[in-house]
Amino acid sequence: MTMQKREPVNQAGVSEQASRAGNRVDSDGEDGRQSAAMTTVKVGEHLKWAPIPAHPGLYHREIADAAEADRLGVRASSVLWERIDVGGAVLPHYHSVAEIIHITKGQVRLLCNGAWRTYRAGDTFHVPAGVVHSVRNDDIAPTEQISIFLPSEPNVPKNAFFDTILVDVPLEER
Numbered sequence: 001m002t003m004q005k006r007e008p009v010n011q012a013g014v015s016e017q018a019s020r021a022g023n024r025v026d027s028d029g030e031d032g033r034q035s036a037a038m039t040t041v042k043v044g045e046h047l048k049w050a051p052i053p054a055h056p057g058l059y060h061r062e063i064a065d066a067a068e069a070d071r072l073g074v075r076a077s078s079v080l081w082e083r084i085d086v087g088g089a090v091l092p093h094y095h096s097v098a099e100i101i102h103i104t105k106g107q108v109r110l111l112c113n114g115a116w117r118t119y120r121a122g123d124t125f126h127v128p129a130g131v132v133h134s135v136r137n138d139d140i141a142p143t144e145q146i147s148i149f150l151p152s153e154p155n156v157p158k159n160a161f162f163d164t165i166l167v168d169v170p171l172e173e174r
Helices: 016-020 066-072
Strands: 003-005 058-065 078-084 089-093 097-105 107-112 115-120 124-127 133-137 143-151 164-166
Touching: 058 066, 078 089, 078 133, 107 143, 124 133
Parallel strands: 003 164
Antiparallel strands: 058 078, 078 143, 089 133, 097 124, 097 143, 107 115, 107 133
């Protein structure tokens, strides 16, 4: 990880360079997308669990949708916080996108490369586009997972680890 010093920001949190370039926080860019210069927050307790009717006992809270990814300037279809009730399952299926599934609570069975295997909280699955997979609750309580759906396409630019740029802002005192 590279640590760099960042240029000063104005009161709205926009760097002086971005401000000079016309990237205002309160306006849309040339392509109609809202500037990603402000942090937004979705408070978990306000997100309602919505059923996914095609899958028994599966509920989700959408953490980020495609429009929010567009505002951030990233390629993503959706990020879901999912709950699988006891006896519930994400039935066998595949997507036109890649999926990363991170188990955050409980024990599940994953249909992985044609075989069912048991996994637990802390385990992560990387599922390429077009690959059949399924997850079912294998616990005595509901399980939870974060599912990240990412566009999959040929000739993708090479990815790299991110930079972190420290800024001179004092930490809040307790």
